[in-house]
Amino acid sequence: MPLRLGDLKRLLERYGFVIEPGTKHWKVRAPDGRMYTIPAHNGLRTEMSRVYLRGLCRNLDIDESKLDD
Amino acid sequence: MAEKILGRDFYLCWAIIRPAEDVHGLWTAHCLDFDVVSQGESVKQAIEMVLDATSMVVMDDHLRKANPKERVAPAEFWDDLRRIQEEGQRIDDLDAFLARRAVLNVNEAVILAVPFAILLNHMEPVVPVSKATRLPSFATDQIAC
Numbered sequence: 581m582p583l584r585l586g587d588l589k590r591l592l593e594r595y596g597f598v599i600e601p602g603t604k605h606w607k608v609r610a611p612d613g614r615m616y617t618i619p620a621h622n623g624l625r626t627e628m629s630r631v632y633l634r635g636l637c638r639n640l641d642i643d644e645s646k647l648d649d
Numbered sequence: 650m651a652e653k654i655l656g657r658d659f660y661l662c663w664a665i666i667r668p669a670e671d672v673h674g675l676w677t678a679h680c681l682d683f684d685v686v687s688q689g690e691s692v693k694q695a696i697e698m699v700l701d702a703t704s705m706v707v708m709d710d711h712l713r714k715a716n717p718k719e720r721v722a723p724a725e726f727w728d729d730l731r732r733i734q735e736e737g738q739r740i741d742d743l744d745a746f747l748a749r750r751a752v753l754n755v756n757e758a759v760i761l762a763v764p765f766a767i768l769l770n771h772m773e774p775v776v777p778v779s780k781a782t783r784l785p786s787f788a789t790d791q792i793a794c
Binding site for chain 2 (some may be wrong): 582604605607613614615616617619621627628629630631632634635636638639
């Protein structure tokens with residue numbers, strides 16, 4: 581089942597990433613400063629597609645299986 | 650490095666827009682040059698979102714003195730782009746194409762390859778050039794990427 585923004589935020593914070601809320605996109609920042617965007621066009625209810633989540637994992641060196649927790 | 654056109658620094662980029670397989674009614678948009686993925690509830694919104702996301706990532710990298718080009722998408726995605734360019738229908742006016750196909754939905758399985766440009770403005774580090782979507786784009790429903 582696709583993750584919603586609110587669930588993704590909680591997961592990423594658990595793994596040490598910092599979330600910076602915005603409007604159309606939020607930011608997620610890794611401890612080394614690297615930033616990636618999170619779509620937020622429907623606020624906390626925004627559903628994340630698998631294609632997006634794979635891109636997020638590639639960019640921030642996250643094991644994809646961690647997002648299935 | 651950014652390219653120089655008419656004395657201005659640009660990044661020229663390609664995005665692939667396709668229906669999300671796992672969220673009904675959602676379109677994903679993937680900028681291959683910087684491996685930035687976003688999404689929207691229409692093709693138009695997905696394109697606007699990936700322009701916004703790519704601009705944010707490029708601007709942030711520049712501010713951190715990092716090279717955004719190091720984010721490039723893996724080779725398999727560039728293979729998809731080449732197939733779309735070779736086998737797809739060329740679209741000279743993307744807005745008109747989208748207006749004609751206002752009912753575009755996931756069942757049509759159309760895949761779009763859309764070029765755009767990011768202007769490096771050294772006063773405001775990055776400004777997206779949304780008009781660049783008027784460059785020829787490509788669409789196909791003939792191939793499975």
